[in-house]
């Protein structure tokens with residue numbers, strides 16, 4: 077496994093540290109390049125949003141802002157982060173639990189688009205918009221009734237807390253004239269996460285368009301945008317085939333050109349944008365044999381990087397050997413053996429890779445987990461056991477900026 081960016085600045089940075097290291101390392105130049113590639117391969121009629129829940133660090137958002145049509149957010153906190161990083165980038169506000177305070181905050185922040193997930197959200201939003209004298213634009217988030225392709229997570233196409241049941245959309249459309257300060261400008265679908273198959277994703281998009289077209293015809297709606305969600309996957313299996321993005325973009329373009337509709341689409345990707353721009357690196361602090369199996373303990377774990385235990389997968393990693401050893405005893409290690417990589421927490425769930433074979437792994441070596449830029453730090457329970465937080469360092473213009481290197485207790 078090799079990460080798609082240079083590790084040299086990170087390794088130099090690590091050499092200067094005195095404590096066992098634990099760090100997120102993000103390459104902003106690589107991220108800018110990737111964002112450009114993603115947006116330039118999409119047809120012009122597809123607006124590219126970044127779902128900031130995947131990684132909402134300010135340097136990430138400022139890097140992405142010039143390359144995206146907008147940011148998709150899911151809380152008032154994310155609205156503030158998005159506005160702080162780039163006051164001019166449009167915001168689409170989703171999420172099933174928007175409170176009155178959040179909606180009010182969104183109106184004050186002049187959020188451009190609301191993804192409405194229930195009839196009560198419409199009522200609340202209309203009341204607040206009326207009070208503020210603003211007309212707000214909404215997309216109705218649909219929980220579709222048709223079959224969906226396989227993916228790691230499924231948010232819709234089955235009973236879930238997300239969106240409005242497809243069977244209720246006609247009732248909601250009938251009720252729209254009652255909302256004086258709401259302008260419904262389309263629909264929103266985000267049904268799954270981590271789809272690795274471009275063909276099935278394309279069929280999904282076509283199903284979304286067909287359903288939206290049927291409502292457009294029945295209600296004479298002026299659809300300004302149809303948001304087809306995110307969900308483009310990253311294959312975490314070493315050597316596994318990645319989502320065929322060029323093929324997908326080419327086929328979406330062909331479909332748009334041949335279709336009998338002229339509204340634009342929007343995509344709101346998270347994982348696909350930021351996963352590969354970051355890694356999580358940790359030092360091995362101990363190695364032991366228990367009940368005949370090898371275990372490595374890492375400085376860090378799922379309080380920093382919850383994705384592997386959340387998805388119950390072996391996260392891809394590489395070992396970076398460190399030759400220094402200063403303890404007055406033989407250096408514990410294994411070679412050509414299976415070992416389980418565990419974090420430092422007091423729970424057997426804190427496993428980042430289980431029974432994986434390594435050429436060599438010794439206490440003091442570094443383990444570098446690849447594809448950790450999305451849903452890594454940002455989905456983790458940082459303060460369980462009150463360990464220090466990892467360093468978070470960014471590479472930009474060949475310089476490391478430790479914009480956000482924080483230690484627990486000081487942030």
Ligand SMILES: Cc1ncc(COP(=O)(O)O)c(C=O)c1O
Nearest residue numbers: 127266269306307308345346347
């Ligand atoms: C509404 C919504 N849009 C977009 C995304 C981004 O999904 P992904 O990272 O799979 O592209 C999510 C993630 O959960 C989401 O909930």
